Amino acid sequence: MLSDALHERDTNVLPAAPSAPSTPLRDTAWHGQLQLLASLPHSLLTLAPAIAASVRSGMRADFASIGLCDSATLTPTGFWTERVSEALLYWLGRHADELLALTPLTLQRDSDGQAVRDTFDAPGWSTHPVYQGAFGPLGARWGTGVPLLDRQDRCLGFIYLYRAEAEGRFSDAEQRRLRDARDRLRGLASAHAAPGTRDTPTVPTRSALLRIDAQGRIRARSADAYELLFLGQHQQLGSLTWAAADLTALPAPVAERARQLLDEPAAPACDELTLRDDGGGMRYRMERLIDAGADAAELVLTLCHLEPIDLAVALQLTRWPLTPRERQLAVASARTDSQREMASALGCSLGTLKGYMRSLYAKLGVASREAMIERLLAGAASAAPTSR
Incomplete structure (x- = not known):
């Protein structure tokens, strides 16, 4: 059954890297992990999910996000979050400018992240429209952040941590701890991968499933779908297309192939496409399903992340x-x-x-x-x- 298939995992896929522990890592292990990630030759786009999880693993936080920017202009170029909802994505599509205007990136950088914590600590914040639209629905009552800086103090982006009301505000000591962790990441070179990383061997590490209807709408996703869609679209990070609820969430060649399987009766019942990039690659397997009582076909699409093997080992x-x-x-x-x-x-x-x-x-x-x-x-x- 389709509902069963959506919960099955490919037995040939290696297990995912362990999630961050419920209690913070000891400093030695935590700092070593951050420095190791920063030494890898991959782009910041590729490393963003791993960095978010690793920073969170040494802090008392429920989830993390990373915003990437141009180091010269601070113009946003990408965004990754460990916790997301369709409602949040729709809100961001309409109100992203309000969010950036509330705590400008220049202020976040110049205050070394203090402005972010001040925003969450401000009286009346829990009734502010931005909180109610973006953070409240995710349970992110308290937040803080720091700019990600390279060894020349150029700003590559920002990392943010969030937690629930009951956990209390982030303290001065926690802010210092976060800045110290950030300094372990100064080996990050830029948003671009080193030459030759496209040739790094890869291993299949995670998979996810999408159920797509005849109109190209994504009707169901398995647990890792958002992250794998993000990784598959990371060369187009000027937008949140990876989180769309239809075929536009997929890279153009995959979306086109999926559309053919849905629209053309003579098309093969299944197809597979592998796309390689500096972040490793993604394998897409598409299979058309025809219900005897339905008027149109549906598609099950399996995404399998081909992770650079050095990153998979590091994690x-x-x-x-x-x-x-x-x-x-x-x-x-x-x-x-x-x-x-x-x-x-x-x-x-x-x-x-x-x-x-x-x-x-x-x-x-x-x-x-x-x-x-x-x-x-x-x-x-x-x-x-x-x-x-």
Whole structure:
């Protein structure tokens, strides 16, 4: 049945990276994870969901969002949020200018995020139209944020944290903690990926399902659909098209193929399309469903995220008691199988690198690079001591 299919997962898809724990990570593990993410050669667009989750993992917050901007003009170029609703998206479509005018990005940057916290702490905020339209429906009574800065203090965007009424306002100490975490991310270079990242190997990590009716409207989504649609559209981040309720949420080649399957009786009953980009890629499988009692076909579309393998490995590493150097080795090993390239990138001799790798294999109980990556990606840390 379709309702059952919407809850099934591809058994060949690796499990998702663990969600942030209910209690904050210890500072050492948290800071190490942030620095590791910032060292990856991928664009900020690709890293946005991972950064949001990782920053939240060390703070007492219910969810996070990231707004990206042009560093010279602060013009918004993209947006990612861990919690979203169709009502919020419609509200943003009509009132985004009001939201930006309330706490201008220039003020947010120049106050190092204090202006964001002041907005949420202001008397009467819970009755303000912007709160009631954008934040109240998501349970975001309290909020704070900081600008994301590179090593030259250029503003790449902003990260925001939110929590419920009962949790209380964000304190001065928490604001300092958030700024400290932000400083661990200064290795982020820009919104653009380093040359050659399109060739980074990928692994299937998450999947999601959409049910699309004959008019091209999305009638149902599974849990990870919004995030995967965002990742699939991240080269068009000037808008919120990824969150649309119809085929415009899909990249144009996929939307066109889906439309053909719905409209043309002679079209194949199923089709598959893979799109690669600097963020890895996405595989789209479309299958037409025909109900004997219906006048028109429907479509089930499966999105499978092909994540850069170094990012997929990095997202698993907080579960393992590894040193910062060992984490660097694990990520570098995932990116390339050439030990000469690894040694050059890490600034050590080939002999030294081989010694490091033997020690890492022994610690993880594996005999080879391939076995190490497989174990890390499988999240097989249940018997390992935790680093939190």
